[in-house]
Amino acid sequence: MLDNFNFRIIFEYLPLFLNGLKFTFLISLVALFLALITGIIACACRISSIKVLKYPVIAYIEIIRSTPLLVQIYFLYFGLPTLGIRVPEIQTGIIALMLNSGAYIAEIIRAGINSVDQGQIEAGLSSGLNYVQRMRFIILPQALGVTVPPLLGQAIVLVKDTSLLSLISVVELTRSGQTMTSERFMPSEAFLTVAFFYMCIYFCLKALADWSQRKLIFREAY
Amino acid sequence: MIEFKGVNKWFDKLHVLNQINLMIPKGEVLVICGPSGSGKSTLIRCINKLEPIQKGEIIVNEMSVHKPTTNLTKLRAEIGFIFQQFHLYPHMTALQNIMLAPVNVKKITKVEAEKIARQKLERVGLSEKADSYPAQLSGGQQQRVAIARGLAMSPEIMLFDEPTSALDPEMIGEVLDVMVSLALEGITMCVVTHEMGFAKKVADRVLFMDEGKIIETGKPTDFFDNPKTERAADFISKILTH
């Protein structure tokens, strides 16, 4: 099969792919950063006892989790303009990814917080530590440990999800493959190359996840 | 001083504390015993408001514990609580565990807090374990660190909820020794325990609970040797054969 592959064409189109890779990387980075902030805020609301914060956030998380990302992207892509909000496709895409990953990240952080033994919280309470102090000194340091690996997992998902933005004509890695395919009908070469670059990103993130995992195992065993 | 005035508490329909009236004067060592599920833990957990109550009033050092305006931080800083499962913070060393509340609640300096922490560790016989993490300590040592953590706030009252029940038999003695020395120092103590030896040695009074009610109170020797009620007699014969 490889005999039939035209590698020359891949090199010819390399600048296009590298440009796509650059945008995939940047979009992922910005979306992940915003999703982390969204997730932290959403989680804070989700676990608070204030009903006007808690219930809207529960609704948000459930809506995101129960609908496909592509539908969410299309909803924003076609929906925002009807509300009079006109933003470039790339920003629409980043907002969609931010809202989507933010909901999952909120749940990841919440699981981390819930993993801290209730007894330690009571120990903190009974020595007079207030809510912020219990969070800061008892809950978050321990929650962080269990949260990092799933967060990196979510980062990997987010990078792959950026490929859906090609459907609203955002220039990124998958879009580069589509462009090459439409100019020179060579989809195998195009998408093999695209896949290769996604794999590169994946293995970098996975190495990071494994490294943090080793750190955590070390932490638990002391 | 702790006073319960007509305290009632329900978990849903379950009446866990039924019309509790109780006066614990300053310096008293009170042992609370009774069958499983009788409400012993709930009773002492209400004293520092780890549990809310639905009726009645609890007064600790002139403060009404369950009044919304009460300064809970101040109240809790005066009461040490020791749990059956120790509940040390696993990501902190013994020393850090002990220093956390003095530094952040009492706002004393780290230097001062460390001095106090080392004193308290010495007090429970664990000077050399200052830099150990909980996972590196035995159950008995963990419980002694937990007691040192409670003492570091210089509380007037110490509450113990079955402090030795999670320990292997050979470690019970070391924890009880620390508790006996505390009792002899005159600190006010409420101890939920079935350790009759401890009760006979240092308790001023034993309180027997069943089904959320105080059934009987008395001097330890009277209570264990001549219980007044059938239920208490039955309970004592069970812990003796145990």
Ligand SMILES: Nc1ncnc2c1ncn2[C@@H]1O[C@H](COP(=O)(O)OP(=O)(O)OP(=O)(O)O)[C@@H](O)[C@H]1O
């Ligand atoms: N958070 C809770 N929610 C509902 N019911 C509870 C809760 N905590 C305790 N109970 C119930 O209240 C009753 C009294 O519990 P409590 O823990 O005070 O008993 P105890 O005398 O300490 O028992 P043990 O010797 O087993 O520790 C039990 O029937 C228990 O099942």
Ligand SMILES: [Mg+2]
């Ligand atoms: Mg109990």
